Amino acid sequence: MADGSVAEVKDALAQAGYLADESAALVSFLAQRLGKPVLVEGPAGVGKTELAKALSRATDRQLVRLQCYEGLDEAKALYEWNYRKQLLRIQAGGEDCWEDVHGDIFDKEFLLERPLMQAIASPEPVVLLIDEIDKTDQEFEAMLLELLSDFQITIPELGQVSATTMPIVVLTSNNSRELTEALKRRCLYLWLDYPGLEREMEIVRLHTPELPEALARRLVEVVEMIRALDLKKPPSIAESIDWARTLLLMGAEDIDRKTFEQSMSIIVKHRTDIDLVAERVGVKLAEPVRPQG
Amino acid sequence: MPSPYGPKAEAGPPGLAAKLLGFCEELRSEGVAVGTSEILDAFAALEQVPWTSQDDFREALAATIAKSQEDRRLFELLFERWFFRSAEAAAIERGIDETAQRQAGGDRLDIDELREQVRQAIIEGNEGEMRDLARLAIAAFGRQGEGSGVVGVDVQRIRRTLGLSAGTQAPAEDSAAEQVPIDRDQLNRFERHLRRELERDLIERTSTLPPSRPLAELDRALPTNPTQDLAAVHRAVSQMKRRLATLGHEQRGRRRGQSIDVRRTMRASLETGGVPMHLRYRPKRPRRPEIYVLCDVSTSVTSASVFFLSVLHALHDSFRKLRSFVFIERISEVTDVFEHERDFRVIAKRISSEGGVADVSGYTDYGRVWLEFLGQISDELDPRSTVIVLGDARTNGREPHADVFAQVSERAGRLFWLNPEPKLYWNYGDSVMAAYERYCDGAFECWTTRHLENFVNVVAGGVPAAD
Numbered sequence: 217m218a219d220g221s222v223a224e225v226k227d228a229l230a231q232a233g234y235l236a237d238e239s240a241a242l243v244s245f246l247a248q249r250l251g252k253p254v255l256v257e258g259p260a261g262v263g264k265t266e267l268a269k270a271l272s273r274a275t276d277r278q279l280v281r282l283q284c285y286e287g288l289d290e291a292k293a294l295y296e297w298n299y300r301k302q303l304l305r306i307q308a309g310g311e312d313c314w315e316d317v318h319g320d321i322f323d324k325e326f327l328l329e330r331p332l333m334q335a336i337a338s339p340e341p342v343v344l345l346i347d348e349i350d351k352t353d354q355e356f357e358a359m360l361l362e363l364l365s366d367f368q369i370t371i372p373e374l375g376q377v378s379a380t381t382m383p384i385v386v387l388t389s390n391n392s393r394e395l396t397e398a399l400k401r402r403c404l405y406l407w408l409d410y411p412g413l414e415r416e417m418e419i420v421r422l423h424t425p426e427l428p429e430a431l432a433r434r435l436v437e438v439v440e441m442i443r444a445l446d447l448k449k450p451p452s453i454a455e456s457i458d459w460a461r462t463l464l465l466m467g468a469e470d471i472d473r474k475t476f477e478q479s480m481s482i483i484v485k486h487r488t489d490i491d492l493v494a495e496r497v498g499v500k501l502a503e504p505v506r507p508q509g
Numbered sequence: 510m511p512s513p514y515g516p517k518a519e520a521g522p523p524g525l526a527a528k529l530l531g532f533c534e535e536l537r538s539e540g541v542a543v544g545t546s547e548i549l550d551a552f553a554a555l556e557q558v559p560w561t562s563q564d565d566f567r568e569a570l571a572a573t574i575a576k577s578q579e580d581r582r583l584f585e586l587l588f589e590r591w592f593f594r595s596a597e598a599a600a601i602e603r604g605i606d607e608t609a610q611r612q613a614g615g616d617r618l619d620i621d622e623l624r625e626q627v628r629q630a631i632i633e634g635n636e637g638e639m640r641d642l643a644r645l646a647i648a649a650f651g652r653q654g655e656g657s658g659v660v661g662v663d664v665q666r667i668r669r670t671l672g673l674s675a676g677t678q679a680p681a682e683d684s685a686a687e688q689v690p691i692d693r694d695q696l697n698r699f700e701r702h703l704r705r706e707l708e709r710d711l712i713e714r715t716s717t718l719p720p721s722r723p724l725a726e727l728d729r730a731l732p733t734n735p736t737q738d739l740a741a742v743h744r745a746v747s748q749m750k751r752r753l754a755t756l757g758h759e760q761r762g763r764r765r766g767q768s769i770d771v772r773r774t775m776r777a778s779l780e781t782g783g784v785p786m787h788l789r790y791r792p793k794r795p796r797r798p799e800i801y802v803l804c805d806v807s808t809s810v811t812s813a814s815v816f817f818l819s820v821l822h823a824l825h826d827s828f829r830k831l832r833s834f835v836f837i838e839r840i841s842e843v844t845d846v847f848e849h850e851r852d853f854r855v856i857a858k859r860i861s862s863e864g865g866v867a868d869v870s871g872y873t874d875y876g877r878v879w880l881e882f883l884g885q886i887s888d889e890l891d892p893r894s895t896v897i898v899l900g901d902a903r904t905n906g907r908e909p910h911a912d913v914f915a916q917v918s919e920r921a922g923r924l925f926w927l928n929p930e931p932k933l934y935w936n937y938g939d940s941v942m943a944a945y946e947r948y949c950d951g952a953f954e955c956w957t958t959r960h961l962e963n964f965v966n967v968v969a970g971g972v973p974a975a976d
């Protein structure tokens with residue numbers, strides 16, 4: 217991707233199927249210029265993960281993804297030794313002296329590279345996505361912080377592995393817990409929120425080009441109306457896109473009350489949310505559609 | 510990490526560094542954790558973007574300094590205050606330079622040239638360019654003479670001078686080229702920029718903000734809990750009732766004697782062959798409601814509207830002659846809901862579900878609300894009526910119709926405005942509080958029961974409680 221200007225980065229992302237707003241484009245630009253990791257926070261389904269993916273497509277770099285989860289440890293994030301293979305080697309060695317065997321089995325050959333190691337060791341620059349970092353614990357965060365400062369990993373049996381190329385690092389968080397100050401310090405920060413009407417419409421149309429424009433507009437208007445309610449889980453971009461696809465399949469021409477009731481479960485999933493939405497939004501849709509003014 | 514890539518963007522204007530440090534200092538005082546590493550990153554980031562582009566400048570700073578949603582919110586509030594003026598000056602300067610270059614040596618702003626640029630930007634839908642040009646136009650007209658001080662008027666004045674209108678245009682004198690017509694929507698967008706920039710200008714000139722009020726705290730105090738202090742709200746309102754009641758008597762006292770109700774007298778005369786034997790008087794106590802409350806329930810006041818609804822609830826408790834309305838894009842009367850339902854929670858629910866507030870966008874349209882209110886109610890307004898508006902005066906860039914609001918004010922005896930935002934935010938962004946405030950007998954910030962009590966005190970002729 218040409219990274220000459222913010223506008224060029226924005227274009228390149230659009231080429232890769234991601235419609236970035238000003239801040240997302242600027243942060244993507246700065247991440248490359250300053251070589252700093254980006255921390256992307258925001259509610260679920262607003263395009264945090266997709267931004268990293270789009271960056272990889274736009275820069276023609278391989279995407280290395282570390283999906284975080286509770287209990288994720290270094291063995292699964294950095295590297296681990298392939299014990300099975302090591303064991304076979306030891307058994308095959310028979311009479312060899314231990315010293316030799318030891319030297320052999322702690323060789324690169326027996327190393328299982330996990331995403332963080334892959335990204336560091338890669339001869340080609342990559343995009344490293346550390347997805348949903350808020351699911352890990354602080355200890356893991358501390359390890360990560362060290363990695364992001366030095367871009368090197370020390371393996372006791374092998375020595376240091378240092379990055380030869382600079383990865384673009386994207387960390388995402390659904391905000392389920394506060395991340396440490398220290399990690400935030402290291403990163404550029406991007407808050408992704410539900411998009412405005414116009415941009416959401418563009419995104420929906422990008423994903424479902426066959427959807428008539430008027431219907432797409434109506435769709436995002438209704439979604440925005442639903443988001444204004446105080447729901448457990450407001451619909452995100454992902455839901456808007458799903459709904460658009462559903463409407464296409466249903467051959468809907470307008471979002472009237474009936475269509476809405478039939479397809480509403482696509483956008484709201486919690487029982488209590490569904491009741492609230494039916495009561496507040498469904499009712500309004502029964503009235504004839506008033507032109508926007 | 511220093512950049513291995515291309516040349517640095519040009520250095521910012523002198524004094525920018527000091528300004529940036531001051532800005533960070535103030536953020537810190539608001540509780541944003543801005544450390545040395547953030548500041549260094551901010552400088553590094555600014556080397557990468559053209560400082561003359563306001564969006565890039567702002568986003569680069571935000572990405573390096575504001576590291577949570579809450580930080581970002583405070584950042585936005587302070588950014589306007591610290592950087593708007595310099596960014597504006599820069600944009601204007603740059604605009605003039607560019608124009609001068611295009612005109613080969615001309616050193617003054619050429620209206621035709623400006624018009625062409627504006628038309629171009631409008632047709633291309635280039636928002637950034639429209640904004641810069643709006644500033645340029647305002648600066649140019651500012652030099653020609655004083656603005657009227659009314660934003661709406663100035664917008665139209667500038668638009669006319671630029672010779673912009675929707676539909677096909679007569680070509681400029683020196684170019685025979687066919688002009689692409691612009692439509693109303695496109696023109697609206699440019700007008701919106703003009704309006705926003707004029708408003709900012711007005712703010713810059715008229716209001717100085719208190720330098721170190723802890724914004725964060727103000728916000729935290731905003732009511733979020735439905736029934737918090739419902740009792741206190743009721744107390745304050747019943748105090749207000751007493752005061753308004755005596756006020757009514759004073760006025761009635763002055764109005765010596767009774768007046769004849771002509772219509773009823775004529776009707777009664779039918780029984781006596783058309784001879785008005787029995788005079789019918791107007792009832793001593795007015796039949797019509799005396800208080801009209803209009804309450805904004807749009808999303809921009811979500812946290813406050815619960816508070817407002819509890820004020821409404823308490824008002825209905827105290828005054829029988831009260832009509833209440835809620836509005837977003839349109840107005841809708843909810844007097845009945847309050848009269849037939851006692852439970853506050855049920856009321857709140859009914860209003861939001863069946864208040865009949867037709868809103869698709871959720872954006873308030875104040876101008877339209879005044880028009881509708883005047884259309885429906887104006888005949889019933891008289892010098893004894895008190896109108897109370899509860900709202901944030903955020904028009905979302907729509908026509909505020911302050912002139913219509915002025916008519917409401919003229920017909921009503923008294924007009925008060927309670928705004929759920931701290932005064933500090935008034936007239937910032939799309940708030941047009943100033944345009945309405947001049948027609949009010951009083952405008953108050955009101956987001957706690959203390960504020961409400963203060964309002965009642967003032968209405969009752971007392972001294973406002975100190976902050």
Ligand SMILES: Nc1ncnc2c1ncn2[C@@H]1O[C@H](COP(=O)(O)OP(=O)(O)O)[C@@H](O)[C@H]1O
Nearest residue numbers: 233234235236260261262263264265266453454
């Ligand atoms: N700016 C955008 N442009 C195009 N598609 C987007 C954009 N933002 C979100 N999407 C789409 O929305 C969906 C959800 O995005 P995702 O990245 O999974 O959300 P998150 O990681 O924030 O939970 C994906 O299908 C993605 O393609």
Ligand SMILES: [Mg+2]
Nearest residue numbers: 261264265266
């Ligand atoms: Mg994700």
